[in-house]
Amino acid sequence: MTTAIVWFRRDLRLADNPALVAAAEAHEKVIPLYIHAPDEEGEWAPGAASRWWLHHSLVALDKGLGRHRGGLQVAIARERAPTGSLEVLRQVVGETGAAAVYFNLLYDPAIRKRDAAVRKALEDDGVDVASFNANLWCDPWEIATKEDEPYRVFTPFWRNLRTRIDEREPLAEPKLHPQALKKSLPIDKLGLLPTLDWDKGFHEWTPGESGAHDMLGLFADDAVGHYSEGRDLPARHGTSRLSPHLHFGEISPPQVAQQLRAHFARRKNAPDLEPYLRQLGWREFGHHLLWHFPDTPKKNFNKKFDAFKWAKRDAHALRRWKQGKTGIPIVDAGMRELWATGWMHNRVRMLVASLLTKNLRQHWLLGEKWFWDTLVDADLANNAMGWQWVAGSGADAAPYFRIFNPVTQSEKFDPDGAYIRRWVPELRDAPGRLVHAPWEDEAFLKKSGYPKPIVDLKATREEALLAYQKSKS
Structure with a gap:
């Protein structure tokens, strides 16, 4: 035996x-x-x-x-x-x-x-x-360009990967005869739980294999049918929220794809699953990059960015950013959601990262490390890819001159301010546009107790673009 x-x-x-x-x-x-x-x-x-x-x-x-x-x-x-x-x-x-x-x-x-x-x-x-x-559809070394090089751009990577993902069928749970050890520690002895009482909001999550499948079921019943438009609206559960379950391997991409297809197999008006599968492809792309370029969590993927002059580290600004007290409502809502729940909506992740790396011109490593400690879905491949994407230094990155305007973004994706009002109670009674830009009414701002903006968005945008132009020359 x-x-x-x-x-x-x-x-x-x-x-x-x-x-x-x-x-x-x-x-x-x-x-x-x-x-x-x-x-x-x-x-x-x-x-x-x-x-x-x-x-x-x-x-x-x-x-x-x-x-x-x-x-x-x-x-x-x-x-x-x-x-x-x-x-x-x-x-x-x-x-x-x-x-x-x-x-x-x-x-x-x-x-x-x-x-x-x-x-x-x-x-x-x-x-x-x-x-x-x-935990992936394909190992990172299995996919390459026609020149047998790693991909640096997502779209051709996804076209290649998409031809392979239907081949992988999930395996059934095996019958087991587990054997015990003479000395096995209780899980509590690992000291994983926090000593400070800051994780109350985390209990909206249900870690584990069963919790992963329950979350997938909720997504299939509702949000996946409106995913293309709903995924950008932070006030609603328009995303799958499977990222921590995928990171810890409680569910696999083939299981997700198979169960979504099975859920809609007999429906006449089944939703298009491709937009969501494509997002899973971004996760796969992050691991592809990490495998071939293992320095990306610490160094610019695009070496031209080594010449970019970041601002001197500003401890006060960093503290306000981490605490959700920047005076920029959509950013503060995201940072407070992160602290309370260990998670942040992806659209808002881009906005808080843009403010830090462009308007404040703080190095993307500072944001990456904060997310690493506070996200329940902190994943080395995707955290590094995401921060470098927003900063402009990564693979297939948003160009540096694309600087998100947090006011227009919140007006577009949180038009009635529901997300902001939930996480920034100081602005719960803000009328109209003031929920997005409360500094436009000094009397309201003073009455609300909400802080003034940490920066002038227009001026700091121009300063960031000037610093970028100098680095190019």
Whole structure:
């Protein structure tokens, strides 16, 4: 009777889990193991909001394994050990006689390096190692241009990827015979939950595989039918809100696509799913970029931007931006939503990033790091791609001279100010246009207690464009 270890990481589900399925098919016993090793992720160890989600997702996975009369085995790698996970895996192999280790791939640079070292060491020990793609339609190296180069522009990348995504069918949840370890830690011992009481709003989320499918069901029942126009309206749930579930591998892109198609298979007037699938393609593009250009979380993708002169770091302005006290209503609404819920609407993410990198001319790295700590869906590939896209330094980026006007944007996408009124209570009673630009009535602004704008939007736009022109010359 053979035993295999399934090393869970960010693939916290039982269905459509290639490593788990392969292990269950080849071995009589399976040890579902999670190793907590944040040090091995370098400077991109999970932020506070991600740790909250991870805790609850691990609890949900443990509960799911209970259906198979087992549970998740939990261990902590030795701190500041370069291959602490390897030590744990070797210990478990020695304790159980496991013949193989199965895991699903991750694409973050530090984890790739760690996984390569672990694989080599285990194989040198005589342990079989098998890895799989669980969280993307295609591995990043599988898609290339006709010149066999990585893509730098999204549209041709998507055309290539779109021809492949219908081929991937999700795998069914396997029958398991989990094996327990003599020493397995309670999930609470990982210390993932915050010590400060700031996460009350997070409880609108339901981390875990079941929560992911419930969220997909809500999207299929309502928002997907109006996705093209609804996705830009922050006051309504017009997006899928699946990003944290996808990041932690509680659901896969093939599962999402299959279930949406199945939901509308018998309907005469089924909505067009392509706009939403295309957004999932952007997620895939982010991982493609991270694989081929692993410096993008820290360095400009477009090296011409190395000559751009950012403003001196402004601690006061950064603090007001983080706290949602810039005096720009749509921006403050987004930053307060982020702090309260661990999430922000994508349209608003672009607006808060534009204000920081262009009107305030603060380096995009400062925003990227704040999002990393406060987003429940903080994903290295997509966080880096998003910030560089807005800043103008990334792949297929918005040109630097495209500077979002937050007033016209909020008038267009939050016309009655419902989103602003929800998150900025000082403006709840603002009449008409004042909800978007309260500084236009000094008496109202003073009465409301809302701060004056942190910058003059027109003047700082001109200053940013001038700095860009100087960097080009």
